Amino acid sequence: MSSISELMTDDHRSCDEIYANAEEAIAAGKFDSGLALWMEFSNRVEQHFTLEEQTLFPGFEEATGMRAGPTMVMRGEHLQMREMLKSITAAIEGKDADDALGQCESLMIFMQQHNMKEEQVLYPMLNDALPKEETEQKISSALVAVQNVTSG
Amino acid sequence: MKADATLNFDFVPYWTIPYRFFLTAPLFAVLAGIVLSLLGIQLLLSEDIALWQSRWIKDVIFTLHLITIGTITMVMVGALFQITSVVGGRLLPGGRLVAAVVYGCLASGGGLFFIAMLNGVAEWYAAAACLLVLGLLVLVVCGLIAIARAQRYSPTLMSMRLSLLSLLIMISVGAALLLMHGYPESVGFDRRWTDFHLLWALAGWIGLLIMGVSFQVIPMFHVTPSFNVTFQRWMPVVTFLSLITASVVEFFYSGAWGTSIIMGVLLGCFGIYAAYVWVLLSKRKRKIEDITVLFWKTAAISLAVFSILHFVFKFDVWGKGDQTWLLSGVLLVFGVIVSVIVGMLQKIIPFLSYLHMQRFCAGDFEAIKSLPHMRAILKIKHSRYFYRLHLSSLALLLLMIVIPEITLLAGLSVSIEFSLLFFMTARVAVMVWKAERNCLPASAA
Numbered sequence: 226m227s228s229i230s231e232l233m234t235d236d237h238r239s240c241d242e243i244y245a246n247a248e249e250a251i252a253a254g255k256f257d258s259g260l261a262l263w264m265e266f267s268n269r270v271e272q273h274f275t276l277e278e279q280t281l282f283p284g285f286e287e288a289t290g291m292r293a294g295p296t297m298v299m300r301g302e303h304l305q306m307r308e309m310l311k312s313i314t315a316a317i318e319g320k321d322a323d324d325a326l327g328q329c330e331s332l333m334i335f336m337q338q339h340n341m342k343e344e345q346v347l348y349p350m351l352n353d354a355l356p357k358e359e360t361e362q363k364i365s366s367a368l369v370a371v372q373n374v375t376s377g
Numbered sequence: 378m379k380a381d382a383t384l385n386f387d388f389v390p391y392w393t394i395p396y397r398f399f400l401t402a403p404l405f406a407v408l409a410g411i412v413l414s415l416l417g418i419q420l421l422l423s424e425d426i427a428l429w430q431s432r433w434i435k436d437v438i439f440t441l442h443l444i445t446i447g448t449i450t451m452v453m454v455g456a457l458f459q460i461t462s463v464v465g466g467r468l469l470p471g472g473r474l475v476a477a478v479v480y481g482c483l484a485s486g487g488g489l490f491f492i493a494m495l496n497g498v499a500e501w502y503a504a505a506a507c508l509l510v511l512g513l514l515v516l517v518v519c520g521l522i523a524i525a526r527a528q529r530y531s532p533t534l535m536s537m538r539l540s541l542l543s544l545l546i547m548i549s550v551g552a553a554l555l556l557m558h559g560y561p562e563s564v565g566f567d568r569r570w571t572d573f574h575l576l577w578a579l580a581g582w583i584g585l586l587i588m589g590v591s592f593q594v595i596p597m598f599h600v601t602p603s604f605n606v607t608f609q610r611w612m613p614v615v616t617f618l619s620l621i622t623a624s625v626v627e628f629f630y631s632g633a634w635g636t637s638i639i640m641g642v643l644l645g646c647f648g649i650y651a652a653y654v655w656v657l658l659s660k661r662k663r664k665i666e667d668i669t670v671l672f673w674k675t676a677a678i679s680l681a682v683f684s685i686l687h688f689v690f691k692f693d694v695w696g697k698g699d700q701t702w703l704l705s706g707v708l709l710v711f712g713v714i715v716s717v718i719v720g721m722l723q724k725i726i727p728f729l730s731y732l733h734m735q736r737f738c739a740g741d742f743e744a745i746k747s748l749p750h751m752r753a754i755l756k757i758k759h760s761r762y763f764y765r766l767h768l769s770s771l772a773l774l775l776l777m778i779v780i781p782e783i784t785l786l787a788g789l790s791v792s793i794e795f796s797l798l799f800f801m802t803a804r805v806a807v808m809v810w811k812a813e814r815n816c817l818p819a820s821a822a
Contacts, residue, residue: 241600245662252665308742326665327752333663334728334751337597 230348232364237340274303276367288354392733394476398455403799405447410792417785428781431699439494447487452718469519482512506555532609536589539617543581550574576624598724601657616646651677668760672720679712703778727754737816766794
């Protein structure tokens with residue numbers, strides 16, 4: 226079975242894929258399909274954040290006693306990205322391609338540096354701190370459930 | 378301890394530190410363009426002048442240094458201040474004072490160098506050399522201290538350390554060359570040191586720094602897979618070892634075959650790196666237009682053509698040794714290095730500006746929402762024009778070596794290209810300055 230780090234990193238990549246499709250559709254002026262893809266991306270990101278905030282981070286904080294450390298920083302960045310996602314949704318709904326793509330670019334850069342911090346620092350710490358089998362099982366079932374919802 | 382290469386955005390130098398370098402660099406390129414234009418006019422008005430016949434003529438050496446010191450080194454130093462803090466979690470010691478000293482020495486040294494070029498007074502050259510050497514030495518010492526104190530291991534930091542060591546070697550040899558120029562009767566002059574200086578400047582100082590920085594910025598800016606960890610760890614070291622071997626062999630041995638083999642190994646290192654960058658960029662998920670990718674690809678193609686020309690020169694296949702050397706020089710300096718650094722600036726400038734403007738908002742979501750987005754910070758149409766101008770400058774500079782009569786056109790193209798880059802950078806700097814003034818209370822600014 227894959228490690229916690231691999232499962233969560235794979236989910237980042239899978240979200241990037243949907244993001245790229247949404248961005249391509251908006252750039253081509255296809256606002257309806259762009260919005261549908263964007264909503265799919267937003268839902269996937271939200272589920273990813275929820276999995277981290279409600280399952281992984283509390284487990285890590287419990288195991289290590291580190292409550293004001295990296296998990297707090299990541300929670301703050303999640304809040305900021307949620308605001309950015311909403312603002313981009315409004316720009317796509319308003320069919321303003323330049324505004325939407327410009328904000329997408331800002332979000333993408335923000336998200337990539339956020340992902341790097343998680344993949345290179347936090348996830349390896351989660352690997353060490355959390356019970357392996359049980360956590361991996363929780364992640365797998367949460368991600369499968371998300372994929373079923375978004376593809377269905 | 379876990380080896381990681383995370384980026385630490387909590388340690389970022391004050392925004393004006395990198396910006397002062399990024400704003401000054403285009404101005405030196407504009408000056409280089411003006412110098413070329415003046416040379417072109419002289420050539421058109423007088424039949425006595427012969428341009429681009431030899432790598433040893435004064436005009437070639439001076440124009441090259443305006444670009445390598447004034448533009449390339451200026452941008453690389455600005456990037457170094459930024460990336461050392463972000464990757465190593467340590468600001469360069471000395472804070473704003475060291476940044477001011479390094480910048481002051483480089484800018485005034487570069488300016489004096491330009492004046493010396495115009496009036497030919499030896500004392501101006503000496504003063505320019507002292508300032509440039511002092512500024513770069515301070516940078517090397519502070520950079521190495523910051524890397525030694527870094528909070529974590531990172532292949533980027535290793536590459537930067539090797540790049541700074543190369544800079545140290547390059548400065549020492551450069552200063553010795555100036556002494557040889559100034560006092561040939563007492564010191565003597567040995568042209569082999571010129572190639573030694575060139576190798577350490579281009580492959581060591583600039584090449585290794587670009588390599589190290591790209592390990593971080595390519596996956597982040599272009600959403601590509603990361604560089605392989607083993608590749609990141611070993612490629613800078615192997616390149617550095619090949620550079621030592623190549624420079625020593627070139628110095629002591631003049632046979633074409635022997636030096637070609639060892640130079641082939643060094644070029645091979647950069648060739649493999651360039652091919653890897655190309656593969657990663659072709660795997661990027663985003664399919665929308667990205668000007669920086671075009672700059673990277675221009676650099677990779679220029680490197681491939683440079684490698685071919687290098688061997689054409691080595692074995693004198695074309696029969697025009699000096700012209701082949703100059704053509705390959707234009708390809709390497711302008712086609713490879715300048716393309717990479719100005720291409721990276723198209724991402725670094727909006728990214729840094731957005732990052733700083735967000736910090737000014739101090740977590741206030743409403744204020745963050747009102748910030749300009751990446752495409753409003755650096756307009757894509759400006760970047761598009763800039764890339765086209767860059768291609769035109771590259772083509773004209775290459776043609777200029779074969780047809781010197783178009784030197785004026787090449788100079789004008791370079792001047793216009795970098796005037797646009799200055800305008801683009803200055804426009805963003807004003808935006809950040811206004812955001813800081815509007816967001817931060819006066820006491821925090």
